[in-house]
Amino acid sequence: MSWSFSTDPEFQEQLDWMAEFVRGEILPLETIWRELGPNGLREAMAPLQREVKSRGLWAAHLPPHLGGQGMGQIRLGLMHEILGTSPIAPLAFGNAAPDSGNSEILAMAGTPEQAERWLHPLLAGDLRSAFSMTEPDTAGSDPTQLRTRAVRDGEDWIIDGHKWFSSNGSIADFLIVMAVTDPDARPSQRASMFIVPRDTPGVEIVRDVPTMEHPWEQFGAYGGHAEILYEGVRVPADSLLGKEGEGFVLAQQRLGPGRIHHCMRWLGVARRAFDMMCERATYRSAHGSLLAEKQTVQNWIADSAAEMQAARLMTLHAAWVMDTQGARAAIVDVALIKFYGARVLHDVIDRALQVHGSLGYSSDLPLEQMYRFARAARIYDGPDEVHRQTVARRILQGYGPPADEVPTEHLPTRREEARERFVDLLDVLSAND
Numbered sequence: 515m516s517w518s519f520s521t522d523p524e525f526q527e528q529l530d531w532m533a534e535f536v537r538g539e540i541l542p543l544e545t546i547w548r549e550l551g552p553n554g555l556r557e558a559m560a561p562l563q564r565e566v567k568s569r570g571l572w573a574a575h576l577p578p579h580l581g582g583q584g585m586g587q588i589r590l591g592l593m594h595e596i597l598g599t600s601p602i603a604p605l606a607f608g609n610a611a612p613d614s615g616n617s618e619i620l621a622m623a624g625t626p627e628q629a630e631r632w633l634h635p636l637l638a639g640d641l642r643s644a645f646s647m648t649e650p651d652t653a654g655s656d657p658t659q660l661r662t663r664a665v666r667d668g669e670d671w672i673i674d675g676h677k678w679f680s681s682n683g684s685i686a687d688f689l690i691v692m693a694v695t696d697p698d699a700r701p702s703q704r705a706s707m708f709i710v711p712r713d714t715p716g717v718e719i720v721r722d723v724p725t726m727e728h729p730w731e732q733f734g735a736y737g738g739h740a741e742i743l744y745e746g747v748r749v750p751a752d753s754l755l756g757k758e759g760e761g762f763v764l765a766q767q768r769l770g771p772g773r774i775h776h777c778m779r780w781l782g783v784a785r786r787a788f789d790m791m792c793e794r795a796t797y798r799s800a801h802g803s804l805l806a807e808k809q810t811v812q813n814w815i816a817d818s819a820a821e822m823q824a825a826r827l828m829t830l831h832a833a834w835v836m837d838t839q840g841a842r843a844a845i846v847d848v849a850l851i852k853f854y855g856a857r858v859l860h861d862v863i864d865r866a867l868q869v870h871g872s873l874g875y876s877s878d879l880p881l882e883q884m885y886r887f888a889r890a891a892r893i894y895d896g897p898d899e900v901h902r903q904t905v906a907r908r909i910l911q912g913y914g915p916p917a918d919e920v921p922t923e924h925l926p927t928r929r930e931e932a933r934e935r936f937v938d939l940l941d942v943l944s945a946n947d
């Protein structure tokens with residue numbers, strides 16, 4: 515039997531180094547990265563990326579033959595918990611979304627030529643990518659409704675469709691586009707993925723959609739969510755990523771580990787908000803005592819600690835299931851952490867913000883930004899409701915109606931059965947009365 519909650523001392527050393535590196539080198543950049551712009555940020559990141567590479571921590575999500583570390587999900591999860599503390603830390607480690615997920619798909623399904631042209635430069639940080647699946651006019655939570663079409667024309671494919679929320683689409687060099695290739699196939703086999711260079715004629719990046727996270731109009735910034743029109747976009751046959759009809763399978767394979775990484779990153783964010791909440795409680799005084807002495811604040815601290823611990827253990831457990839039994843076995847665990855982790859993230863930040871009063875609501879602290887970021891976690895990579903549905907459906911498969919619809923635990927029925935079974939014992943007892 516093995517059941518361990520410990521981290522190898524060697525890997526713990528790497529984690530300690532990462533935590534120090536993020537604190538010392540990345541958090542200072544965090545306050546000016548928007549001022550730097552995409553090119554300035556790239557320049558600032560270059561020496562940090564070199565240092566990460568020299569420690570053997572670059573692109574840790576990929577297998578060693580692709581320049582990664584082949585770490586497995588538990589180690590990756592622990593790493594993402596540290597990197598999640600800052601929105602720009604993953605950039606220094608070659609595993610920022612969506613490039614990390616896209617590189618995974620390319621590694622999984624790409625031909626050697628596609629790997630050479632797209633994956634290696636992506637890993638080297640020379641190219642940027644986006645994943646273009648969600649459409650404004652169909653429900654993203656039910657991708658079998660996708661309308662974007664790719665039609666074969668001789669040796670080429672022609673893509674027509676309207677997408678939005680393609681993260682980093684406006685700065686990407688190429689887009690991985692999900693399009694229906696066979697509308698008459700079974701729903702899960704209708705769509706395929708294509709690699710589309712952004713400068714292909716017919717690709718029109720309409721705008722970066724302003725969101726709660728970036729409420730101002732902007733175009734071409736890192737982290738923007740692009741609306742894109744694909745009009746008669748002609749790409750050669752070798753742009754197909756994986757096999758025809760494999761789009762959903764590949765998307766699922768991309769999303770499973772990605773959700774574990776998200777959840778661990780959220781814990782990094784939640785921990786930072788939690789630290790702010792605790793610090794504030796130690797010096798802010800109101801109505802005759804420190805906030806730390808108010809029972810409500812104590813409850814928030816205790817509840818947050820318990821919820822973060824629960825989310826962390828659940829997430830590491832999902833990672834363990836994925837490492838030891840494969841992605842299919844981890845479907846329920848991953849769905850559980852996706853909605854539970856998103857709620858913990860939101861609630862901890864919300865309490866931390868409340869404890870800071872107007873300072874928490876102001877942009878003088880990162881809490882309001884964290885709060886806006888946290889709200890999206892309940893939507894992307896599948897809304898809460900869909901993950902709850904997955905969990906409940908799978909759980910319900912283990913249940914069925916009881917005989918004659920009498921509940922299994924119905925006490926009078928059980929008592930009756932027990933009386934029959936133990937009739938001798940009951941007779942002896944009543945004879946002794």
Ligand SMILES: Cc1cc2nc3c(=O)[nH]c(=O)nc-3n(C[C@H](O)[C@H](O)[C@H](O)COP(=O)(O)OP(=O)(O)OC[C@H]3O[C@@H](n4cnc5c(N)ncnc54)[C@H](O)[C@@H]3O)c2cc1C
Pocket residue numbers: 612644645646647648649652653654655656678679680681739890893894895896897898899900903
């Ligand atoms: C910050 C951010 C980044 C994103 N990045 C990308 C990206 O890079 N690429 C990309 O392709 N997409 C991206 N998305 C899009 C995201 O994946 C979709 O928004 C998501 O899948 C939900 O789809 P939808 O917005 O169309 O909502 P809909 O599918 O219309 O769902 C709306 C609501 O309906 C309810 N609902 C849906 N299904 C059920 C159900 N079964 N039971 C009960 N209620 C239900 C839920 O409350 C849900 O929130 C991103 C989104 C955000 C917010």
